[in-house]
Amino acid sequence: MPTDLTTYLGPLVLRNPVLTASGTFGFGEEYAEFEDLNRLGGVMVKGTTLHPREGNPAPRITETPAGMLNAIGLQNPGVDAVIAHKLPFLSRFSTAVIVNISGESIEDYVEIARRLETASRDSADHPSPIRVDALELNISCPNVKVGGMAFGVDPILTRELVAAVRAETRLPLITKLSPNVTDIVQMAEAAVEGGTDILSLINTLLGMSIDVARRRPVLANKTGGLSGPAIRPVAVRMVWQVAEALDTPILGMGGIMSARDALELILAGASAVAIGTANFVEPQAAVRIVEDLQKWCEAEGVASLRELVGAAHSK
Amino acid sequence: MTSQQAPVTRCDRVAPGHHLLELDCPAIATTARPGQFVHVRVTGTFDPLLRRPISLLLCDKHRGHIQILVRTVGRGTDVLGHVAPGNVLDLMGPLGNGFPLPEAGQTPLLVAGGVGVAPLVFLADVLQNSPEGSYVRGLFGARNEDSLVCWEEFAGRCEEFQAVTEDGSVGEQGIVTEYLPAQLDRGDVGVVYTCGPRPMMAQVGRICEAAGVQCWASLEQFMGCGIGACLGCAIATHTDPPNQRVCKDGPVFDARTVDWEKTL
Secondary structure (H helix, E strand, C coil): CCCECCEEECCEEECCCEEECCCCCCCCHHHHCCCCHHHCCEEEEEEECCCCECCCCCCCEEEECCEEEECCCCCECCHHHHHHHHHHHHHCCCCEEEEEECCCCHHHHHHHHHHHHHHHCCCCCCCCCCCCCEEEEECCCCCCCCCCHHHHCCHHHHHHHHHHHHHHCCCCEEEECCCCCCCHHHHHHHHHHHCCCEEEECCCEEEECEECCCCEECCCCCEEEEECHHHHHHHHHHHHHHHHHCCCCEEEECCCCCHHHHHHHHHHCCCEEEECCHHHHCCCHHHHHHHHHHHHHHHCCCCEHHHHCCCCCCC | CEEEEEEEEEEEEEECCEEEEEEECHHHHCCCCCCCEEEEECCCCCCCCCCEEEEEEEEECCCCEEEEEEECCCHHHHHHCCCCCCCEEEEEEEECCCCCCCCCCCEEEEEEEHHHHHHHHHHHHHHHCCCCCCCCEEEEEECCHHHCCCHHHHHCCCCEEEEEECCCCCCEECCHHHHHHHHHHCCCEEEEEEECCHHHHHHHHHHHHHHCCEEEEECCCCCCCCCCCCCCCEEEECCCCCEEECCCCCCEEEHHHECHHHHC
16 A cells, blocks of 8 residues: 655645755756656745845865765845745745745844745735745854854744744744754754744754865865765754654754665654755755655555654654 | 766776766767766765766767766766776766857857867867858967877867967967967957866956957856756856856856956
């Protein structure tokens, strides 16, 4: 019997538990010619800010053992251009559209959330051309000087920020946590106290690479965010720790390259997973993972993927 | 544009640190334009992790083969340069915009530096074999004879060809940009195409701009996705937005639009 992959992620109902992580999938357009976006549980679009951002100077990425460092710096055309020119394309697909938002102040986040909710609301005689199924609050970008990770490493700021956005919108809220903290559970608790519906973890790990020949940092930004299979054990550990402490639904991510990797995070406590760096290596990675998850579950006689969520815990 | 498995039919060392790979890949061979590239997965494992963007050196539409020139700069290109024939590589391509072809009656001058010759060999091949048969002129500079890689492939596709090496081991002694003004002074060059080290291309762009000649430059940048999604390969330009993606908006840019000061 086919396994039911339907996923309940807080208030979100997804076709399956596989999404694409913000920053690794553009606004969906680039990948649409490689795979059928309708096959995905959801697409989390590029980090969106109130005003356009140019991003950081080049070089912006470099490779590390089984991983990569990036310091893109949230280059994006700003929320109004995203609403007008980017989201209509993605909204034509039947996959969940989740907009990752980032700001330099709490007011920025609130304003972006307000504009996205307003633009996605259908009026009596005009259905909106865009759909926004949830917002992901990026409080953990390590590559911007103002805002970004500054929010995500301070539990008081995290709680305030989430609460401020929560008060502004009825859209489901996902808070993306930074792994660059001593106590991930403390940050997760702060986001839950602020009213987040879902926790997203993990964002990239702050890292650095030095060009020995030039005796200089490789990245123009000097430091960057480490992603790829190299960070998966950290993601598994943090999902596990948060799942032990809280009942809030978790969207797990960090170096997932295969269905087996996705299952690690699901068994650790993630209700759904997001595919990031794997998209660069293989543009069809997310769809392949959906297919392989289905096959694995059926071979194992799993009736519903939901029964695997957190199953590695002894509780 | 496709993603596919391409058997390697040939892998030869053509110069120290340079390998020429031939792959059986009809879908790319029949559709690619000069200046486009393939994004090559190095191994089936995740270390090295990311694909490597490599220019197309030649495409044989009839045999369905493509050729790429790989210069060893790190672990990934080292692995690629030692792939045995019979092995299969995972390719995405053709990617990028490619060179705009000359307008009718324009004489093209192709200015190459080192391994940057690769896309210009393909361009020379297409121009030479075009119905109108462009009169192609080539200028190729490198450090020494060893770095003048694939010069025969390039020279053989140009009606006029000049080689320049820094040590004088082949052709004239010096750097290509010293010999470019004389080429332009002849007054018949309508468009310049260049690929090579960035300082060279910046100077080629400046000389062309001063001479009022259109110049197209093919840039290289470390890439993540290769299809425009990750924004990892951005370069500074004078256009809007100021950071353009080498993989999608390029790799070929109007040299005047590149902010060379910021990209060097």
